[in-house]
Amino acid sequence: MLAFQILLPAILNGLATGAVYALVALGLTLIYGVLHIVNFAHGSLLMLALYGVYFLYTLLGIDPYLALPVLVPAMFALGYALQRTVIAKASHGREENILLVTLGLSIVIDNLALYLWSADTRTINPSYAFETVDFGVAFIAVPKAVSFAGALVITGLLWLLIHRTDLGTAIRALARERQGAELVGIDVDHIYAVSFGIGIACLGAAACLLLPSYYAHPGVGESFVVIAFTIVVLGGMGSFAGALVGGFVIGLTESLGGLFLGENLGKIGVFAIFIAILLFRPTGLFGQRA
Amino acid sequence: MLEVTGVTKRFGGLTAVAEASLEARSGEITALIGPNGAGKTTLFGIVAGFIPADRGSVRFAGEEIRGVPPHRLARRGLVRTFQIVQPFAGLSVRENIAVGCQLRQASRSAALAEAEDVARRVGMAELIDRPVGALTIAGRKRLELARALATRPRLLLLDEVMAGLNPREIAEMVPLIRAIRDSGVTLLLTEHVMQAVMSLAERVYVLNDGRIIAEGRPAEIVTDARVIEAYLGHGAAERLRGRLAFGAARA
Amino acid sequence: MKTPGLLAAAVVLALAPLPLLVHSDFWLHFAIMTLYFGLLGQAWNLLGGYGGQRSFGHAAFFGTGAYATAVLQLDLGVNPWICLVLAGIFGAAVGALVGALSFRYGLRGSYFALVTLAFAEVFRIVADSVPFTGAGVGLQIPLRQAAANFQFHEKAGFYAVILALTAIATALAWWIEHSRFGADLVAVRENEDAARALGIDVNRTKLWAMVLSGGLSGFAGSFYTQYFLYLDPRIAYGVEVSVTALLVPLIGGLGTVLGPLMGAVTLRGLNEVSGIVTGGAPGLNLMLYGALLIVILAFLPEGLVGLGPRLRRARLAGRFRHA
Numbered sequence A: 001m002l003a004f005q006i007l008l009p010a011i012l013n014g015l016a017t018g019a020v021y022a023l024v025a026l027g028l029t030l031i032y033g034v035l036h037i038v039n040f041a042h043g044s045l046l047m048l049a050l051y052g053v054y055f056l057y058t059l060l061g062i063d064p065y066l067a068l069p070v071l072v073p074a075m076f077a078l079g080y081a082l083q084r085t086v087i088a089k090a091s092h093g094r095e096e097n098i099l100l101v102t103l104g105l106s107i108v109i110d111n112l113a114l115y116l117w118s119a120d121t122r123t124i125n126p127s128y129a130f131e132t133v134d135f136g137v138a139f140i141a142v143p144k145a146v147s148f149a150g151a152l153v154i155t156g157l158l159w160l161l162i163h164r165t166d167l168g169t170a171i172r173a174l175a176r177e178r179q180g181a182e183l184v185g186i187d188v189d190h191i192y193a194v195s196f197g198i199g200i201a202c203l204g205a206a207a208c209l210l211l212p213s214y215y216a217h218p219g220v221g222e223s224f225v226v227i228a229f230t231i232v233v234l235g236g237m238g239s240f241a242g243a244l245v246g247g248f249v250i251g252l253t254e255s256l257g258g259l260f261l262g263e264n265l266g267k268i269g270v271f272a273i274f275i276a277i278l279l280f281r282p283t284g285l286f287g288q289r290a
Numbered sequence B: 001m002l003e004v005t006g007v008t009k010r011f012g013g014l015t016a017v018a019e020a021s022l023e024a025r026s027g028e029i030t031a032l033i034g035p036n037g038a039g040k041t042t043l044f045g046i047v048a049g050f051i052p053a054d055r056g057s058v059r060f061a062g063e064e065i066r067g068v069p070p071h072r073l074a075r076r077g078l079v080r081t082f083q084i085v086q087p088f089a090g091l092s093v094r095e096n097i098a099v100g101c102q103l104r105q106a107s108r109s110a111a112l113a114e115a116e117d118v119a120r121r122v123g124m125a126e127l128i129d130r131p132v133g134a135l136t137i138a139g140r141k142r143l144e145l146a147r148a149l150a151t152r153p154r155l156l157l158l159d160e161v162m163a164g165l166n167p168r169e170i171a172e173m174v175p176l177i178r179a180i181r182d183s184g185v186t187l188l189l190t191e192h193v194m195q196a197v198m199s200l201a202e203r204v205y206v207l208n209d210g211r212i213i214a215e216g217r218p219a220e221i222v223t224d225a226r227v228i229e230a231y232l233g234h235g236a237a238e239r240l241r242g243r244l245a246f247g248a249a250r251a
Numbered sequence C: 001m002k003t004p005g006l007l008a009a010a011v012v013l014a015l016a017p018l019p020l021l022v023h024s025d026f027w028l029h030f031a032i033m034t035l036y037f038g039l040l041g042q043a044w045n046l047l048g049g050y051g052g053q054r055s056f057g058h059a060a061f062f063g064t065g066a067y068a069t070a071v072l073q074l075d076l077g078v079n080p081w082i083c084l085v086l087a088g089i090f091g092a093a094v095g096a097l098v099g100a101l102s103f104r105y106g107l108r109g110s111y112f113a114l115v116t117l118a119f120a121e122v123f124r125i126v127a128d129s130v131p132f133t134g135a136g137v138g139l140q141i142p143l144r145q146a147a148a149n150f151q152f153h154e155k156a157g158f159y160a161v162i163l164a165l166t167a168i169a170t171a172l173a174w175w176i177e178h179s180r181f182g183a184d185l186v187a188v189r190e191n192e193d194a195a196r197a198l199g200i201d202v203n204r205t206k207l208w209a210m211v212l213s214g215g216l217s218g219f220a221g222s223f224y225t226q227y228f229l230y231l232d233p234r235i236a237y238g239v240e241v242s243v244t245a246l247l248v249p250l251i252g253g254l255g256t257v258l259g260p261l262m263g264a265v266t267l268r269g270l271n272e273v274s275g276i277v278t279g280g281a282p283g284l285n286l287m288l289y290g291a292l293l294i295v296i297l298a299f300l301p302e303g304l305v306g307l308g309p310r311l312r313r314a315r316l317a318g319r320f321r322h323a
Helices: A004-035 A042-060 A068-091 A095-117 A142-164 A166-176 A178-183 A188-213 A220-235 A240-261 A263-280 B040-047 B070-076 B093-101 B108-121 B137-150 B167-182 B194-200 B218-223 B225-232 B236-250 C005-015 C025-050 C059-076 C080-104 C109-129 C155-178 C180-190 C192-197 C202-228 C233-237 C239-252 C259-278 C284-299 C304-322
Strands: A132-134 A139-141 B002-011 B014-024 B029-033 B055-060 B078-080 B155-159 B186-190 B203-208 B211-216
Touching: A004 A042, A004 A139, A004 A142, A004 A166, A004 A188, A004 A220, A004 A240, A042 A068, A042 A095, A042 A188, A042 A220, A068 A095, A068 A188, A068 C284, A095 A220, A095 C109, A095 C239, A095 C284, A132 A142, A139 A142, A142 A166, A142 A188, A142 A240, A166 A178, A166 A188, A178 A188, A220 A240, A220 A263, A220 C109, A240 A263, A263 C080, A263 C109, B002 B040, B014 B029, B014 B040, B014 B055, B014 B186, B014 B203, B029 B040, B029 B167, B029 B194, B040 B078, B040 B155, B040 B186, B070 B078, B070 C192, B093 B108, B093 B137, B093 C180, B108 B137, B108 C180, B137 B155, B137 B167, B167 B186, B167 B194, B194 B218, B203 B218, B203 B225, B211 B218, B211 B225, B218 B225, C005 C155, C025 C155, C025 C180, C025 C202, C025 C239, C025 C259, C059 C080, C059 C109, C059 C202, C059 C233, C059 C239, C080 C109, C080 C202, C109 C233, C109 C239, C155 C180, C155 C202, C155 C259, C180 C192, C180 C202, C192 C202, C233 C239, C239 C259, C239 C284, C239 C304, C259 C284, C259 C304
Parallel strands: B014 B211, B029 B186, B029 B203, B078 B155, B155 B186
Antiparallel strands: A132 A139, B002 B014, B002 B055, B203 B211
């Protein structure tokens, strides 16, 4: 058995990453739960948000954590606009076409990024990047600790939004019963777009928390999409708790898998879990009938 | 021809069908009725192989068919229609029916040709080459019937075939179903439209809350107190009888 | 509306004498790539257009055929023509594997798309990691131009091969439109439960469609390897192949015989134009694909094949308005 000193940080790192993964997955599961859309563009939009945080830092000197109030609304607006204009219009509401539209979007966004910003990996180096927090038994990098805490806080806020506000009630109503919601006067198109926007806003938050310990690169979208889907499918499409638990499970799997098996095989590990879940338990651990 | 014995099906905490037993005798029209939510569709789904039963037995032509998938049941001569009609969109009436014919015909061209005969049997011959999108609801119901007939079934399960039809269309459908029975097909139908049940069925089973609460000839079950209460609520039978007696006394 | 066999055959035959008329390498390459797109598109169309099972990971079958061709001839000295046949078989086998797993567990729609995507990615990562595929560096086929070696000095040779392969694929599509199997497949696409109730073994039908689709994709992969003589995991199993495979029939018309061919010409043409306009900047080509996908879905979901009827309907509507 590996030394405790190596294992514990790996676990802590896994949890920290897992919290951010959960945030990303929450956006995806919200979008699926309400709109029944499998949003292939989720990873690409996260990538876009990462570049957003990057440029806010390098061009305007805004610290990533302070960029939250800028980026989250911006991503919300982007998500709202995308759903209202591109996705709803191009798919004509047909589910099988929505899938293709989001696929198309992801390709456009990924390659636009490649064209505009090239394949260079962009990182930032804020002053706290290498400072650590001492837990007594282990150290954890400040950015990781902040991202863990931040992700949990934002997840909590999201939960409050969905379960304690009128907007949240409308969203939940629409998710459960579209016609009924329409009948009581809920503006379906608007709420759909709002839900999508919230899902994408989660990506804005995740990007702010992620960049100090991660990087921006056009290929980031592709990596995250699988992770996000695996978490959502693992936890159950449309399940809030599932996304949270799933996020931690995958974060830990990746961290410990990478520790024991190396990076490439670690990646296959996530895919293998993904395929296995799809085959054997597509409703996930918490989800309802697909 | 069909013997359902003690079939039970639970969905989570809800018991949809409990110890249901019925029999569809060869060459007869048997009806399964009951209020909404009684479990008719579930029972149908179980017999037709779409839903697995938790307990019980379903015997078709003497053989146990629980667990046999729908496509194999069709091959053996047990075919169902759907309450919400499911035509193959984008195809013509002929092409739709031909899919059913293909079960028994080796070649596609023979199937396409036979489709016309089947269409004629259900009175759709003039619509044979129209796209199914152009059909009215009555037309689609007929198509559903035609497609099932095309497979040359021995037992035909009709799931609320009258639903959505106006009185005239119902009046047209009834003799059609009788003709199907006369041609040698055994029929089991679930229905809400009582006039159809009364004029067609030789035997009726009543399902309520997943249980068979009555069986018999149409005239018998219509006066059965339990059946009346199932539809109209507790005490309704008493009240009806009371009112009838009162009315008779006054006359 | 079904495509008359005569029309399909005429189209293919008309293309046959092209190398005799055209001697420019540029145009021959264009024609070859167009037919290659057509082959890939026909392959996807069998499963996704006629069968309604939209795979987002056709690269899994393509790449396997491509790598099979490369590895078998490099490591085992198998004649490339035999590799072509084997590539088709391997592609079909992978199709059967993915299909058996997916359909056995009832995956449809988005879940099916996701699983096929995942399989393609797994293949890519594996190819990127194992030595016998050359890992990330890829494989290079040595230049040994001889007809017997499935390498041609003149492009006309390659043209003949790809025309033959695409003709086979087109013939298969035509057969699907007129056969029992095809009718079953379309029924499954439109309504699985109804198909089941009428005696169609839905899983087996879908599985066969995957086998045929995978096999044709394997052929496409094999051709690619021989034409370009270089292969790496991204080329073989990357997203570009999967997207091309679905975009071609989508543009031309899903579930039609000539749709993939029309889509191939269009996509290839756009490729060339965008290459000239943008000067081959990285990512622009794929970006165009993505944008095109969205535009087609928005404005022409039935594809180019549906353009004629659509214009006719529009004109009719206009006529009534003026009346």
